[in-house]
Amino acid sequence: MAKQLDGKTAIVTGASSGIGTAIAKELTKEGANVVLAARNGEKLVEIAKEINKKDKILCVPTDVTKQDDVDSLAKRAKKAFGNIDIYVNNADMMGSSRVTEGDVTNWDQMIDINIKGVLYGIHSVLPDMKVRGSGHIVNIASDSGFEVTERLTVYCATKFAVRAISAGLEKELANTGVRTTSISPGMVETPLSSKSPFEEGRKKLAPVDIARAVVYAVAQPDYVNVNEVLIRPI
Known part of the structure; x- marks a missing residue:
């Protein structure tokens, strides 16, 4: 039986844990070839073994803050599977975010990963995609891109930026056949959130909830563009 994404190739950044791993697994279930990208190459290999579809998985250790790394990722994916149909910008960092704390090093890291990494991925x-007249860019933003939390000022700023990039790109790509989707999760149960003292006792989303939203967006007919999805726990 044919699956929704048979013959498609997707790149997923930040694929070594949490939401990225779940996205990679769901895309593979739907028939896509999936390129796993993250800094931790050993972890990527472990996830590839879990997926257990050797001919449909490629692991590419990648630092999204380095444009050369991201460009190389796209080239290796294209060499292995042909055209890249889906690019999921999922790599993310939540660091020290109060402006009053002045943690410039953390700010730089968040900006490099959360904003510049997204732009490098799109550029690659x-x-x-424009030449072919088809393709789909999926940017994983956050509900922190809708409302600023006092302790997360800088992080929220990066996620506002991801939403702005997505909205602007959607306008730039009108009538080209290339689609873009911004997906904004609320609090998700990941290693990062489980350590947060601010979220104790609150029911969180599962990574697979976000992964299913990605599949929903990219599996739509070519004339349907799901521009933005906001997902929050009840």
Whole structure:
């Protein structure tokens, strides 16, 4: 029986844990070839073994803060599977975010990963997508891109930026056949959130909830563009 994404190829950044791992697994279940990208190459290999579809998985250790790394990721994916149909910008960092604390090092890291990493990813695949007149960019933002939390000022700023990039890109790509989707999760049960003292006792989303939203967006007919999805726990 044919699956929704048979013949498609997707790149997922931040694929070594949490939401990224779940996205990679769900895309593979739907028939896609999936390129796993993250800094931890050993962890990527472990996840590839869990997925257990050797001919449909490629692991590429990647630092999204380095444009050369991201460009190389796209080239290796294209060499292995042909055209890249889906690019999921999922790599993310939540660091010290109060402006009053002045943790410039953390700010730089968040900006490099959460904003510049997204732009590098888009840049690496968009020219080919535009030439083909098809493709899908999925940016994982956050509900922190809708409302600023006092303790997360800088992090929220990066996620506002991801939503702005997504909204602007959607306008730039009108009538090109290339689609873009911004997905904004609320608190998700990940290693990061489980250590947060601010979220104790609150029911969180599961990573697979976000992964299913990605599949929903990218599996729509070519004339349907799901621009933005906001997902929060009840």
